[in-house]
Amino acid sequence: MATTHLLSLFVFIVLTSVVSSQQLSTSERTTLLNLKQWWGSPPSLTNWNSNSSPCSWPEVQCRNGSVIGLQLQTKELTGSMPPFISDLRNLESMFLHDNFLTRDFPRVLYNCSKLIELDISQNMFVGRLPDDIDRLSRLKSVELGANNFTGNIPPAIGNISALTSLLLYQNLFNGTIPPEIGNLSNLETLGLAYNEFASPEIPPEFGNLNNLKILWMSQTNLIGKIPESLSNLVNLELLDLSLNNLEGEIPSRLFLLKNLDSVFLYKNRLSGRIPSVMESLNLTQIDISMNKLNGSIPDDFGKLQKLEVFNLYSNRFSGQIPTSISQIPSLRIFKVFRNNLTGELPPEFGIHSKLESFEVSENNLTGKLPENLCAGGTLSGVIAFSNDLTGEMPRSLESCDRLYTIQLYDNNFTGEIPSGIWTLLNISSLRLTGNSFSGELPSKIAWNLSRLEISDNKFSGRIPSGISSWVKLNVFKASNNLFSGEIPPEFTSLSELTVLYLDGNSLSGEFPSEIKSWNSLTILNLARNKLSGQIPPSIGSLQDLLELDLSENQFSGQIPPQLSNLKLTSLNLSSNKLTGKIPSAFDNMAYQNSFFNNPNLCSTSPISNLQTCLTKSSNSKNFAPKIIAMITILSAFVAIVAVLFTMFVFRDYLKKKRKRNPTTWKMTSFHKLDFTESNILSCMTEANVIGSGGSGKVYRIGVGQPRGYVAVKRIWNNNKLDQTLEDEFSSEVQILGSIRHSNIVKLLCCLSSHNSKLLVYEYMVHQSLDKWLHQKKRRPETGSAPLLTLDWPRRLQIAIGAAQGLCYMHHDCSPPIVHRDVKSSNILLDSEFKATIADFGLAKILAKQEPGDANMSSIVGSLGYFAPEYAYTTRINERIDVYSFGVVLLELVTGKEANEGEGDLNLAEWAWKRYGEGQSLVGALDPEIKDPDTYMEEMSGVLNLGLVCTSTLPSSRPSMRDVLEILRRCNPLDELPEEMKEGREEFDVAPLLKRESYITHYDATSKNVPDDIHV
Structure with missing residues (x-):
């Protein structure tokens, strides 16, 4: 009987608890539904309804039937924090980062007395932090970064004794840093970076933070010295004091820290010496670059046996590089360039560790390069x-x-280049100018070698006819060597060559009369050789040529009138044997120094040192029959070679086709196809390669009418593919294959084998935007069409098209897709210059994640297009794409490349610097834009939009939907769709530009390293 009573009592208690929890859930459901309505009922919360329990909603965490956590990051929430949120009495964690919430700091949270975790970063909160913020006394983690908070950090924050993480980075704090923060004895992470405090020193009280692991105070306007008290931070793992105004010596006890994993002190104005006492460190990274540190490099650095990254570049270090550093077993990155180092390089570099980067340039080092x-x-x-x-x-x-x-x-290197260097698998840049290297040029070089600079050496011999295989060569500088013989006609077949210097050699004979493929050439310098014969009229077909120097040779005959077709900025035909009348295009004072020492040249204008033409030269037509005969013979020869080459390629194609086993390939199609897998596989030859990237080569393959061509990207070449990687690839390809939008390149199908993946896309005739803006490849591939340029209406059309594609990815895909590598080379143009977004190799599908899971383990993308916050948080959201697209807008207006600013500034930094200095728009415009006055208002609007998109504060950047709306307003011919008019407030960039002008976006005095110089 007693047992029965006890069982009845237990059942009663359980039923009472269930009823109570259900009532509590019903009450809190009402609060949550009111929250949804208050914040604009975003589409991402459609599952919040009155027919289900809040505890079943993905964004809500419950315990015992009560709400204890909200995960509402990246939900496009708008408005402020409502007062009734305090009805969630048991709330312990709230994640609201990456939204559009505004107003002052939400004091209503004071009533959430159990709150432990609060993240409202990357929003648009304004004003000062309340002086009584310590009323949130149970907080352990608070992140308020990337907002618009101003004024002082309240001293009361030092009273929240439970805090383990305090992140206030990237705001507008312009007051003081309270020393009371030093009272937070449990603090492990302190982030105050990217604020403009009122010239503060690091509070000595920070030395009391015994549990601190991360101290992040870059670009906080710090002055003075690094306090000795920081040596007490025995648990410190990361120290970042970069981009400040610190001075003096590094404290002698600082490197006694027990567990320090990385030190970042770069881009400061530090001075003094590095201490020599480092025996007890567990450092893996040392970066104290871009300061004014001096003295010798301490030998004790070699005792850091876990050190992987060693960056001391751009300082004033002197003396020798200690041998002990070369013996560190984990060393991967070694960068000490731009110092005053002397002596020989330690010969053991590379023996004890797997070096990845070795940079010692711009010093006074002697001796040999380490052999290993x-x-x-x-x-x-x-x-x-x-x-x-x-x-x-x-x-x-x-x-x-x-x-x-x-x-x-x-340098002073000697001897021949080891033969294997020329054909290294991945070599793309070989720069050896100003040494005493000798030997001859090889017939074959690496497939990817694009930059070869060997001027001012002792190379000799003939230019090999096999130079036609150097298909990727873009820059060839070979001035002042000992080359001899004739220039082979095969040389002129290099279609990607843009810069050619062969001056100061002993080349002889006639220049090839027919130029095959130098359509991209901008500089041709053959001065100071022994070339003879007539100047080929075919040079006049090089429409991109800007500089032509044929001086100090033995050219004879008349100057070809075809040269008048060129828009030369520099012309030098001096010291030859030219005769006759100067073409009218050059018969003016602009070219008065271009024809010296040609006694038989005459001019109709008063050009100094030239006789005046009295009568038309009677000899002007004497050579025409000879020229015609030469052209005819050469054309016949070229035709015969072309036929033989075609027969060879076709035979090779048949052999390869017979060897293929079609059963090893699996095709997955995403559209209706008018070709088969054999059409693709049979044409995967080097002759069809049109590009290459980090993941493989890209081919243009003909598939017949009506499609014509497709682009095929080979992305893997690995004998053993991990099954997890295989599954992830298949899943992502399926998602991208389902995208249907006119401004996103079509993924037609995927072909898979055991060691390769082929992605087949629609082919874009005009290829990528960067080639039109920066590489001046403006002639379409469809024969002899008229020369086209990107005028402003076409550029605006491209911007709108690309914005439409990104807007679809961000706002119309579920889940949203973040591209992560938006740049001009990933914007492709069809025959009508319609823009399509391409290359989703870095795309991240944003699915439901736990807090922090949206971070990536490594940063991917392209230099010059990085959003600043991506470099230090690696948090993935749509605003990193907005930043990158802003850089593309700046490229379209200025014509500059992403890393091309002024001095060491990139494009975004340069544009913001101009804006901050109040400089006019005219000086920033791309000179290629015709009739700029007609479109000045539109270009000004796009430039301002590019500035706002590249704001350092993510919360200040517009969404892609707003970007698209603004671009369409810039285009008078483009009507705004009704769905974008309804319910949308007009987005104005002016207030954001005004607001941004009060903060320092970029350090104009920083000495960033150009991409083309350092790894």
């Missing part, structure tokens, strides 16, 4: 220019397949 730099097989760059190094290039580099740049110019 690439012993680990991971070296990607050797950069040692501007030293006094001697000896030969190490032969061990021949086996370094990951090496993509060797820069040894301005």
